[in-house]
Amino acid sequence: MVQVTIEQINEKPKAKADSTPRKRRWTRVLLGMFIVLLLVVVGIAAMLPQILATTAMKQQIADELMRDFDGTLEIDNANLAWWKPAQVSGLTVRDKQGGALAKIASAEVSTPLWKLLWSGPESLELKIKGPELYYEVSAYGETNWEKVFGATGSNSWKWPELKHGSNPINLKIVDGKVTILDRVTNRKIEVDDIQIQLQKSTKLLSGLLTSQTVLTTESQAPQAAGKVSANFQLAMVDNQVTAGDVQGQIEKTPLELIQPWLKQFVPHLHLAASNTDGKFTTKWTGSFKEGFKLAFDGTLTAQDFKMESSEWIPGNQLSSSNFTASINVDNTLPTAPGKFNLRCDMANCVVTSKVPEQNSTLEGTPNDPVQAAMPPLDLGQFILQSDGTIGVAANSINLDSLTLKTKPGQISMAGTILDRNTRPLLDLTGNGEGDVMPLLQLAAPNLQNVIDVEKLSLSEFAVKGHLPQSETKGVPTVSNKSPAQQPELKTTEENLIEEQTLSAVALWKWDNLECYGIESERGELWTKYSDDILKIVPVTVRIGAEGKFAGVSRIEFGKGDQPNRFVMEPGMVLENVEFTEPMCRSWLKYVSPVFANATELSGKFSLGMKTLVVDMQTGTPDKLEGSLLVHSCRLGPGPMVVSATAPISGMMRLAGGDADTGFLKEGAKWLELPEQSIGFVRRGERIYHDSLTFQAGKISVVSSGSVGLDQTLDISLTIPLDLLPEKTGAVAQFLRSQPVEIKVQGTFDKPQVVSAPLKKLGAGAVEGLLKGLLNRRRNNP
Incomplete structure (x- = not known):
C-alpha cells in the first residue's frame, strides 16, 4: 500500500515578493531627485544676486528697462548678496548720440537683501551719492529728455509720481547736481550741493531740501545765483497723499530752474528770469481729482522776465523788466466757500516778434505773403488781478472779478466756472475799455496785414460752454484699484453737467477802420x-x-x-x-x-x-x-x-x-x-x-x-x-x-x-x- 504525504509550504507569490524591494528603490530615487533639485534651487537663489551682478545680466536688465525708450542705461558695478546691503554704482542714462541725461555715482541700502523680502518695522535707509541731471532746452523749445522718453502727452514718460509701500524709509541724497542748459536764452544754470533728507513711515512722509545755484552766460563767467530750500510733511493713507504741509523758498535764483517740471504740465511754455525771489506756504487735505481743502500763500518777484509759447502768441516773446506775483487761497472751512486773490504785475511789458520780417513786393494785394512778424507792442504796466470764491464742493469757482489791464486798454469779466477739475464749464460776461486791438493782434497777428483800426473797443461779451479738450493733453492715470475701494462721488448738480459746446458773443465798436x-x-x-x-x-x-x-x-x-x-x-x-x-x-x-x-x-x-x-x-x-x-x-x-x-x-x-x-x-x-x-x-x-x-x-x-x-x-x-x-x-x-x-x-x-x-x-x-x-x-x- 502506497501512502502519499502532502506537506503544505507557506510561500508568497513571486510577483508579490519581487515588488517589495522595487518600491523601496523608487522612493529613494524620488527622494534623491527632490533633494538634488532643492539644492539646485537653493543654490541658484543663494547665487541669484551674484548672477544679477554679472556683466551680461546687468546689460540685459538695463536693455529691458530702456526697451520702450530711445536711449541707453549703463551700470558699471553692482555689489549684490543676500547677507549684506546692496550697492550699485556708476549708473548713467544716455541718448542715442551718447549725451548724458542722468548719472548716479552710487546708491546703497543699509538693510541686507533678504530682509527686503519681508515687511517689518525696521527702517530702510537708502543713500544716493552724487546724482546728476542734465536738462537741455533747444532754441525750438524741445528738450533732450523728450528725445529719449518722448514728448509730454498721453502714453509718454513723465516725472515719477509719489508712491510708497508700508516699509519706513529714510532717504538721503548727498552732493546732488542739476544742470539746465537753456538754448533759448543761452544761459546755463547749475544747482550744486543738493542735499535731500526724506523720512517715510506708514502714515507720514517728510523731508528737507537745500541747494545752491550757479549761473553762466555767454558774456559772464560762472557766478553764485542764490539758493533753494524746502521742507514738507505729507500724510499718507493706502499709498495715497491725503494731506500736506509744505514750505519753500528761493533766493536770487534763475527761473529757468523750474523748466523740467514746467514742461510736464505746460509743455508749450518757456519762462526765464534772473534774481528770482519767492516763498510759499501751503496746507491741504483731500485730492485734486475728488476735491480738496487748501490754504496757500505765496509771493514771487523777478527781474528781466521773459515768456515764450508755441501756442500763446506763437513766434513772439513777452518781456518785462520787473515781475511781481502774489496768490492767496483760503479754502479750509468744510461748509463755507473758500476765497482766493491773485495779482500779477509786470513793469515795462513789451511783446516783440522773434520771426524775421519779410519784405513784400506786392504790398496790399490779395497775393501778399502772410507775415507773422509784427512791430514791438508796448503794453506798459501789465496787471492781472482776480478774486472770487471756491465752491463748497471744491468743484466750482465764482469769479467776482478778473481784470486785465495794459497801456492800450483793459478787459474785465465775472461769472462762474463749474466742473473745473475735468472739463471746465464757463459762464462769463464782461466788457472792455480803451483800445483792445493790440491785444487782439496778439491772438491773431495776421489781422494787421488787412485791417487798420483806431480805438477798437470790446463793448460787451459773453462766453458759455465747456472748454474744448486739448489734443496734446495727457490722459489722466486711472487707478488699478477696484471701484469698491474708491470713495463714491455724491450725486450733485455739479457732477451731473451735460455737455455744452463752447460759444461766445461780442459787440465791437471802433472810431475808424480801414480794410x-x-x-x-x-x-x-x-x-x-x-x-x-x-x-x-x-x-x-x-x-x-x-x-x-x-x-x-x-x-x-x-x-x-x-x-x-x-x-x-x-x-x-x-x-x-x-x-x-x-x-x-x-x-x-x-x-x-x-x-x-x-x-x-x-x-x-x-x-x-x-x-x-x-x-x-x-x-x-x-x-x-x-x-x-x-x-x-x-x-x-x-x-x-x-x-x-x-x-x-x-x-x-x-x-x-x-x-x-x-x-x-x-x-x-x-x-x-x-x-x-x-x-x-x-x-x-x-x-x-x-x-x-x-x-x-x-x-x-x-x-x-x-x-x-x-x-x-x-x-x-x-x-x-x-x-x-x-x-x-x-x-x-x-x-x-x-x-x-x-x-x-x-x-x-x-x-x-x-x-x-x-x-x-x-x-x-x-x-x-x-x-x-x-x-x-x-x-x-
Whole structure:
C-alpha cells in the first residue's frame, strides 16, 4: 500500500515578493531627485544676486528697462548678496548720440537683501551719492529728455509720481547736481550741493531740501545765483497723499530752474528770469481729482522776465523788466466757500516778434505773403488781478472779478466756472475799455496785414460752454484699484453737467477802420463763435456819407493741418460806396485793370457776392464770383490804359482827324464809366471779368479779359465801329469797317501792347491810305 504525504509550504507569490524591494528603490530615487533639485534651487537663489551682478545680466536688465525708450542705461558695478546691503554704482542714462541725461555715482541700502523680502518695522535707509541731471532746452523749445522718453502727452514718460509701500524709509541724497542748459536764452544754470533728507513711515512722509545755484552766460563767467530750500510733511493713507504741509523758498535764483517740471504740465511754455525771489506756504487735505481743502500763500518777484509759447502768441516773446506775483487761497472751512486773490504785475511789458520780417513786393494785394512778424507792442504796466470764491464742493469757482489791464486798454469779466477739475464749464460776461486791438493782434497777428483800426473797443461779451479738450493733453492715470475701494462721488448738480459746446458773443465798436481801402468811421458789429465758426454780422458800418457795409461773413477754423477760411455769405456786401484810390490799388484792379493806379476818382458803386472763400493762411481767394455795379464813375487813367490806347492816337492822326486825344496822356483827362454791371469770377489762378465800357469824349472803349493773382495781364481793349464818324477819308473808312482791338499783357506797372494785331491793323490802314492817294490822282490828273 502506497501512502502519499502532502506537506503544505507557506510561500508568497513571486510577483508579490519581487515588488517589495522595487518600491523601496523608487522612493529613494524620488527622494534623491527632490533633494538634488532643492539644492539646485537653493543654490541658484543663494547665487541669484551674484548672477544679477554679472556683466551680461546687468546689460540685459538695463536693455529691458530702456526697451520702450530711445536711449541707453549703463551700470558699471553692482555689489549684490543676500547677507549684506546692496550697492550699485556708476549708473548713467544716455541718448542715442551718447549725451548724458542722468548719472548716479552710487546708491546703497543699509538693510541686507533678504530682509527686503519681508515687511517689518525696521527702517530702510537708502543713500544716493552724487546724482546728476542734465536738462537741455533747444532754441525750438524741445528738450533732450523728450528725445529719449518722448514728448509730454498721453502714453509718454513723465516725472515719477509719489508712491510708497508700508516699509519706513529714510532717504538721503548727498552732493546732488542739476544742470539746465537753456538754448533759448543761452544761459546755463547749475544747482550744486543738493542735499535731500526724506523720512517715510506708514502714515507720514517728510523731508528737507537745500541747494545752491550757479549761473553762466555767454558774456559772464560762472557766478553764485542764490539758493533753494524746502521742507514738507505729507500724510499718507493706502499709498495715497491725503494731506500736506509744505514750505519753500528761493533766493536770487534763475527761473529757468523750474523748466523740467514746467514742461510736464505746460509743455508749450518757456519762462526765464534772473534774481528770482519767492516763498510759499501751503496746507491741504483731500485730492485734486475728488476735491480738496487748501490754504496757500505765496509771493514771487523777478527781474528781466521773459515768456515764450508755441501756442500763446506763437513766434513772439513777452518781456518785462520787473515781475511781481502774489496768490492767496483760503479754502479750509468744510461748509463755507473758500476765497482766493491773485495779482500779477509786470513793469515795462513789451511783446516783440522773434520771426524775421519779410519784405513784400506786392504790398496790399490779395497775393501778399502772410507775415507773422509784427512791430514791438508796448503794453506798459501789465496787471492781472482776480478774486472770487471756491465752491463748497471744491468743484466750482465764482469769479467776482478778473481784470486785465495794459497801456492800450483793459478787459474785465465775472461769472462762474463749474466742473473745473475735468472739463471746465464757463459762464462769463464782461466788457472792455480803451483800445483792445493790440491785444487782439496778439491772438491773431495776421489781422494787421488787412485791417487798420483806431480805438477798437470790446463793448460787451459773453462766453458759455465747456472748454474744448486739448489734443496734446495727457490722459489722466486711472487707478488699478477696484471701484469698491474708491470713495463714491455724491450725486450733485455739479457732477451731473451735460455737455455744452463752447460759444461766445461780442459787440465791437471802433472810431475808424480801414480794410482793403474801405474806410468806416464809428461803426459796430456783432461776432458769435460756436462749433469752430466765427460769424460776423454788421450792426452799423457806414462807409463815407451814404455808403454802408452789409455783408454777413464767417471764419471757419480748420482742424489739424486744415487752414482757416474766410467765407462771405451770398448777397450785397457794399452799397452806394464812393470810389477811392486805395480801393483801386488793393482789389478793384483785379475786377478790371481799368482801375489800376487810377487817380482823381469820383462816383459810387455797389458790390454783390455770389461766392467768396479766402484761405487765411495765404490770403488768396480759393473761390470768387460776384458783380460790380457801377452807378457812376470818373477817373484819371493809369499806365495800363495810357499804354494800351496810345496806338489809337497815331491811327487817328493818320486818318487826318483833329479829335482831342489828350486823354491818352497820363492824368490829363477824365475817363467816364457809365452805369453798368461787371461780373467777375476766379478760374484757376486768374480772375476774369465781363465787358467794362469807359468813354473819353465821343470815343468808347470796351475792356475784357483776365488778371492773374501774380498781377499779370491778359486784356483786350475794343473800340466800336463809329470811330471818326465825321471823316470821309480812306483810312477813316477802313477804321469804321472793323472794330479796333488792342491786346495788352505784362503787369499793372509795366503793361505791354501785343504788336501782331496792330501790325495787321496798320497794314490795312496803309493800304487804305494808298488807295485814297491813287483815287485822288485819278480824279486830279
